[in-house]
Amino acid sequence: MIWQFDLIILTLVVISGIASISIRDLLGASVLFGAYSFLMCLAWAVMGAVDVAFTEASVGAGVCTVFFVAAVFRTSRRSKD
Amino acid sequence: MPELIDILIARYNYWVVICLMMIGLYAMMAKNNLIKKIIGMSIFQTAVILFYVSIATKHDASIPIIGHGHNGHHAIHAADYMNPLPHVLMLTAIVVSVATLGVALALAVKAYQQHDTLEEDEIIEQLKTEYLSQ
Numbered sequence: 700m701i702w703q704f705d706l707i708i709l710t711l712v713v714i715s716g717i718a719s720i721s722i723r724d725l726l727g728a729s730v731l732f733g734a735y736s737f738l739m740c741l742a743w744a745v746m747g748a749v750d751v752a753f754t755e756a757s758v759g760a761g762v763c764t765v766f767f768v769a770a771v772f773r774t775s776r777r778s779k780d
Numbered sequence: 781m782p783e784l785i786d787i788l789i790a791r792y793n794y795w796v797v798i799c800l801m802m803i804g805l806y807a808m809m810a811k812n813n814l815i816k817k818i819i820g821m822s823i824f825q826t827a828v829i830l831f832y833v834s835i836a837t838k839h840d841a842s843i844p845i846i847g848h849g850h851n852g853h854h855a856i857h858a859a860d861y862m863n864p865l866p867h868v869l870m871l872t873a874i875v876v877s878v879a880t881l882g883v884a885l886a887l888a889v890k891a892y893q894q895h896d897t898l899e900e901d902e903i904i905e906q907l908k909t910e911y912l913s914q
Contacts, residue, residue: 700837709796716800716823720807725815732819739826747843748833748867754874763822763881770815770885774892778813779899 700746708742723778729767736760793834800827812900814888818881825877829870836866 715738719731736759744752788795800823807820844864846856888898895903 700839706792709793713796713799713803716803719819720803720811720816720823725813728816728819732822735823736826739830742830743833746833746837747841747862748836748870749843749845751829751833751867751870751874754871758874758878759826762878766882766885767815767819770889773889774815774898778816780812780816 704745705742708738708745712738712742723780725771725776725778726768728778729764729771732767733760733764736763793837794831797827797831797834800824800830814891814898814900815885817900818884818888821884822877822881825873825880829873829877832866832870832873836863838862 712735715731715735719728719735722728722731736755740752740755740760743755804820804822804824804827807823808817811817811820841860841862844861844867891903892898895906897903897906
């Protein structure tokens, strides 16, 4: 585990998490949540949990983003907060 | 006191876990939009998984895969590998979190079809007027 990489990736994870709950456009929030999941999978790959990392990459960054985009497509795209 | 500061800086993973948990909890409690609440729930679950993976990491250790496993039997030093048990448990947790997310998004779509909005306060207003008109 290289601690510089770990610290940079964890900082980016926190930033993208805050951005995905503060943006007003719900499609943008879904895409930012996919970016959050992918950065979290990079953090786990750096920590040495390889199986957890590629499960998160296929499931979190793949299927969850598709679910969110489908739900936003069936509902509304604007959010008040 | 400097020893305590060093210990707190060396455990930076757990401070990031606390930050992510509080972000998810804030989104679940304070955001009005249902999709934002569901995103906060997923962030909270991911923070818990990050906590368990941080427990399993070890300095100067390799990933838990045995090299040269087909060359006959030789002794395996368990101290040279990371702990694979939390990783296996967290694979199950990731699958469960996806199932939870699917159910929550299906309920949000049904609520939108019923009330024609995703905002929680507007849904509560509609329910109040419906209750008072009975």
